[in-house]
Amino acid sequence: MALPKQSEDFPAWYQAVVKGAELAEPSLVRGTMVIRPYGFAIWERIQQAVDRRIKETGHENLYFPLLIPSKLLEKEAEHVEGFAPEVAVVTQAGGEKLEEPIVIRPTSETIIWATYAKWIQSYRDLPLLYNQWANVVRWELRPRLFLRTTEFLWQEGHTAHETAEEAMAEARTILERVYRETVEDDMALPVRLGRKSASQRFPGAVETLAMEALMRDGRALQAGTSHYLGQNFAKAYDVKFLGRDGKEDYAWASSWGVSTRLVGGLIMAHGDDAGLRLPPALAPIQVVIVPIYRTDEEKAAVTESLTPAVAALKAAGVRVRTDDREEHRPGYKFNEWELKGVPIRLEIGPKDLAKGEIVLYRRDLRQKSPVPLEGLAEYIPGVLAGIQDELFAQALAFREGRTFRPSSYEELKALVKDPGGFIEALWCGRPSCEERVKADTKATIRALPLDPAPVQGLCIVCGEPATELAVWAQAY
RNA sequence: CGGGACGUAGCGCAGCUUGGCAGCGCGCCUGCUUUGGGAGCAGGAGGCCGGGAGUUCAAAUCUCCCCGUCCCGACCA
Numbered sequence: 001m002a003l004p005k006q007s008e009d010f011p012a013w014y015q016a017v018v019k020g021a022e023l024a025e026p027s028l029v030r031g032t033m034v035i036r037p038y039g040f041a042i043w044e045r046i047q048q049a050v051d052r053r054i055k056e057t058g059h060e061n062l063y064f065p066l067l068i069p070s071k072l073l074e075k076e077a078e079h080v081e082g083f084a085p086e087v088a089v090v091t092q093a094g095g096e097k098l099e100e101p102i103v104i105r106p107t108s109e110t111i112i113w114a115t116y117a118k119w120i121q122s123y124r125d126l127p128l129l130y131n132q133w134a135n136v137v138r139w140e141l142r143p144r145l146f147l148r149t150t151e152f153l154w155q156e157g158h159t160a161h162e163t164a165e166e167a168m169a170e171a172r173t174i175l176e177r178v179y180r181e182t183v184e185d186d187m188a189l190p191v192r193l194g195r196k197s198a199s200q201r202f203p204g205a206v207e208t209l210a211m212e213a214l215m216r217d218g219r220a221l222q223a224g225t226s227h228y229l230g231q232n233f234a235k236a237y238d239v240k241f242l243g244r245d246g247k248e249d250y251a252w253a254s255s256w257g258v259s260t261r262l263v264g265g266l267i268m269a270h271g272d273d274a275g276l277r278l279p280p281a282l283a284p285i286q287v288v289i290v291p292i293y294r295t296d297e298e299k300a301a302v303t304e305s306l307t308p309a310v311a312a313l314k315a316a317g318v319r320v321r322t323d324d325r326e327e328h329r330p331g332y333k334f335n336e337w338e339l340k341g342v343p344i345r346l347e348i349g350p351k352d353l354a355k356g357e358i359v360l361y362r363r364d365l366r367q368k369s370p371v372p373l374e375g376l377a378e379y380i381p382g383v384l385a386g387i388q389d390e391l392f393a394q395a396l397a398f399r400e401g402r403t404f405r406p407s408s409y410e411e412l413k414a415l416v417k418d419p420g421g422f423i424e425a426l427w428c429g430r431p432s433c434e435e436r437v438k439a440d441t442k443a444t445i446r447a448l449p450l451d452p453a454p455v456q457g458l459c460i461v462c463g464e465p466a467t468e469l470a471v472w473a474q475a476y
Numbered sequence: 477c478g479g480g481a482c483g484u485a486g487c488g489c490a491g492c493u494u495g496g497c498a499g500c501g502c503g504c505c506u507g508c509u510u511u512g513g514g515a516g517c518a519g520g521a522g523g524c525c526g527g528g529a530g531u532u533c534a535a536a537u538c539u540c541c542c543c544g545u546c547c548c549g550a551c552c553a
Binding site: 292352 | 511544551553
């Protein structure tokens with residue numbers, strides 16, 4: 001029952017939390033998972049937060065099919081090369097071998113751009129600002145619950161534009177407005193935004209932008225990506241339009257996505273040795289009430305005092321639940337709700353009732369304090385807001401404390417190993433130096449500046465003049 | 477796919493070396509007593525010992541093959 005300690009075995013801790021908090025469990029096909037109601041409720045809230053911002057920034061949802069002719073995938077050379085190894089292919093259906101194999105989408109650029117070709121003729125048809133919520137399948141070699149499952153849920157936005165500038169600006173807007181705001185404001189998780197190096201780029205993209213979050217074991221998690229695709233897909237799928245100048249041109253593209261992986265990030269960034277710590281904005285249950293009593297009279301009194309309090313909390317928009325299970329004693333419930341990460345627990349028994357108080361436990365600080373029962377519904381929302389801020393502040397402080405500027409390559413190598421974190425260092429831009437760091441430390445470049453600025457100094461690896469400040473880390 | 481660990485009740489494990497009634501803890505069911513940090517007692521249910529083949533009077537245990545899970549790599553949202 002006791003959780004492994006984060007400091008002793010982080011992967012074991014992670015699995016125990018996912019299972020113990022009833023978020024998800026592995027299913028029968030390797031790498032697939034069942035997302036349980038509590039885990040799905042968290043995902044639904046993330047989903048709603050992302051979806052709201054996607055719509056606020058002018059996009060519409062639509063839906064493309066799961067199945068794609070395999071020939072379509074082959075049209076964009078880099079794209080097929082990047083995804084071929086992990087694509088699942090249907091070769092038989094309806095009791096017969098298919099004349100042409102069908103792939104299960106690993107991402108939908110191909111089917112979408114093949115369709116956009118029919119929808120776009122004129123600059124007047126642009127831009128297309130569409131998004132879909134979907135499942136995709138990638139045959140990953142080493143699955144981990146939420147972080148890398150064979151099938152996962154995500155949103156994928158696919159936009160088509162008249163100009164390169166507009167497509168690039170779109171990729172930036174999604175990253176900075178939609179993604180960063182969701183992850184920082186709702187998930188209480190600070191992220192570093194940046195460009196990916198060529199080796200980390202999405203297959204078929206001209207530029208890949210991403211947000212990176214730091215987990216409590218010092219490793220980085222790519223929390224979302226936003227790609228500027230140039231005209232690569234338009235050319236592969238022949239998406240041409242007649243411009244204002246009367247000339248024909250290929251459309252410019254962006255694509256972007258966040259997935260159920262965010263749930264994994266939430267667990268690993270905020271969780272502690274007692275389990276999950278959920279930010280109030282996403283917690284399916286924000287306040288759990290544990291009534292305490294010995295006799296029937298006490299039970300009646302406690303219940304009576306709670307009825308108006310619960311009603312008032314609900315009226316104040318608080319997601320509250322009373323744990324009135326008879327089969328468990330309070331201590332058991334305390335541990336269970338802490339494991340499940342509920343931000344606030346209220347304990348009320350005869351002693352509190354006599355004083356007109358209730359005991360409030362903050363999951364983020366693991367501290368108890370008495371508060372007046374009177375005016376509870378006015379008080380709680382402020383505490384929830386405080387917990388949201390506190391979780392962000394803790395995550396930010398952790399990241400700051402784990403961000404390093406080594407002055408030598410030796411120091412860089414030592415820091416990646418112990419304690420791990422974001423390592424900022426100058427880089428010459430050569431893939432060979434990036435390769436060497438990876439070979440020596442397993443760390444990769446997680447982010448390059450969104451807006452490249454000239455730098456003074458030498459590459460930390462080779463000592464040649466540097467071109468950029470890179471952020472390195474071991475990644476999930 | 478390479479290296480390592482492991483598959484025995486829902487979960488966690490012992491038993492295997494040296495073949496001989498399949499066990500322990502938690503959980504589950506029933507009853508009573510309990511309830512402010514993972515309750516106590518009593519009774520009870522639950523097994524293709526991952527699968528197959530072999531050795532043997534006899535296999536959870538020995539041999540061979542297969543399947544699966546987890547960890548570390550390469551790949552990745």
